[in-house]
Amino acid sequence: MSQTGLQIKDVDHSYDDKQVLHNVSFDVPDGKVVALLGPSGCGKSTILRAIAGLITPNKGLIALNGHDLTRVPVRNRGLGMVFQNFALFSHMTVAENIAYGLAHLPKSERKARVQRMLELVRLLPFANRFPPSLSGGQQQRVAVARALATDPAALLMDEPFGALDRALRSELQAELVRMQNNVGITTVMVTHDQEEAQAVAEQLVVMNEGRVEQVGSPEDIYDRPSSLFVNGFIGHANQMAARVTGPASLTMSCGTEIGINRKINYLPGSEVIVTSRPENLNLSPVHRPNALAARFDRAVVMGQHLTIDATLKDGTAVKAQVLRDGGARPSKGDNIWLSPEISKLHVFPKAS
Numbered sequence: 262m263s264q265t266g267l268q269i270k271d272v273d274h275s276y277d278d279k280q281v282l283h284n285v286s287f288d289v290p291d292g293k294v295v296a297l298l299g300p301s302g303c304g305k306s307t308i309l310r311a312i313a314g315l316i317t318p319n320k321g322l323i324a325l326n327g328h329d330l331t332r333v334p335v336r337n338r339g340l341g342m343v344f345q346n347f348a349l350f351s352h353m354t355v356a357e358n359i360a361y362g363l364a365h366l367p368k369s370e371r372k373a374r375v376q377r378m379l380e381l382v383r384l385l386p387f388a389n390r391f392p393p394s395l396s397g398g399q400q401q402r403v404a405v406a407r408a409l410a411t412d413p414a415a416l417l418m419d420e421p422f423g424a425l426d427r428a429l430r431s432e433l434q435a436e437l438v439r440m441q442n443n444v445g446i447t448t449v450m451v452t453h454d455q456e457e458a459q460a461v462a463e464q465l466v467v468m469n470e471g472r473v474e475q476v477g478s479p480e481d482i483y484d485r486p487s488s489l490f491v492n493g494f495i496g497h498a499n500q501m502a503a504r505v506t507g508p509a510s511l512t513m514s515c516g517t518e519i520g521i522n523r524k525i526n527y528l529p530g531s532e533v534i535v536t537s538r539p540e541n542l543n544l545s546p547v548h549r550p551n552a553l554a555a556r557f558d559r560a561v562v563m564g565q566h567l568t569i570d571a572t573l574k575d576g577t578a579v580k581a582q583v584l585r586d587g588g589a590r591p592s593k594g595d596n597i598w599l600s601p602e603i604s605k606l607h608v609f610p611k612a613s
């Protein structure tokens with residue numbers, strides 16, 4: 262095993278008799294950030310605990326820079342950890358908190374490293390303050406600095422910004438990206454916030470019910486989802502029932518015939534789900550080929566966009582996102598046409 266970074270391979274885990282991880286595999290390239298993403302209870306924290314050594318998986322391999330960690334005790338794994346409840350020592354100053362894991366170093370080196378960490382998380386002026394006198398975001402930066410101070414071989418973060426409000430979260434996400442550009446540490450971050458995952462991670466691992474559904478860059482996962490679950494979990498996806506009528510044609514259950522500009526790998530007669538992102542449905546006042554007839558329900562202004570709620574002929578509710586052009590908007594109950602961008606439609610099997 263000579264691979265650098267973190268390797269998770271075929272990991273299974275059960276709590277009591279309940280299996281919660283099934284053959285989980287993914288890699289974190291050396292110095293990169295990977296985000297684990299998925300609904301509550303899908304097993305994200307369990308993977309992090311397995312990497313940390315807090316639980317022993319029933320099966321599988323966890324290796325860091327080519328070394329199997331499976332039998333290495335927690336304290337010898339050389340990992341930094343940041344969790345949601347950052348648990349700083351409130352009777353110690355910020356500097357003392359950061360120095361906590363550095364007792365083995367000579368005093369001058371310890372001081373220099375604490376100084377470097379304070380600079381990295383931009384908390385130099387707060388070195389002698391006590392955690393209860395800091396904001397949530399500042400406390401979380403101390404927790405990150407404390408984890409990084411020991412020069413860990415990898416960093417594990419479980420919902421590190423979960424307790425913070427939206428503005429602070431995005432500030433700290435930007436800070437994390439900046440720090441990563443400076444120090445480039447192999448990091449696994451658990452989050453249930455897809456925007457956060459997309460903002461900080463080069464690779465996403467999307468999980469569902471203890472299984473990895475897809476691994477890829479944020480762009481890959483958004484543009485080329487491998488399953489209906491991933492498509493609906495990352496960003497909004499309109500789901501529309503349809504029947505395959507030919508090698509490249511579909512009849513939507515609202516009645517529209519759609520010609521797809523590529524071959525679809527389903528037999529004629531198959532029931533499928535066709536998906537479209539809201540930004541790939543264009544509003545038109547007149548009929549065009551492939552356009553879906555709909556009833557306009559309402560429109561909400563989102564910055565420079567208009568998010569339109571509409572209902573197709575078969576009762577399917579859909580969302581379209583269009584640029585605000587200042588033109589007349591339809592009124593509630595008006596008939597409209599929604600033209601999907603055909604090359605951006607996805608076709609999935611109908612769930613049984």
Ligand SMILES: Nc1ncnc2c1ncn2[C@@H]1O[C@H](COP(=O)(O)OP(=O)(O)OP(=O)(O)O)[C@@H](O)[C@H]1O
Pocket residue numbers: 276277281299300301302303304305306307308453
């Ligand atoms: N100590 C435990 N004992 C028994 N079952 C557990 C234990 N910890 C977690 N579980 C169960 O294992 C499954 C996965 O939990 P886990 O905490 O890994 O999910 P998660 O994706 O991190 O969820 P969340 O986003 O809600 O934190 C869940 O069904 C959970 O109820």
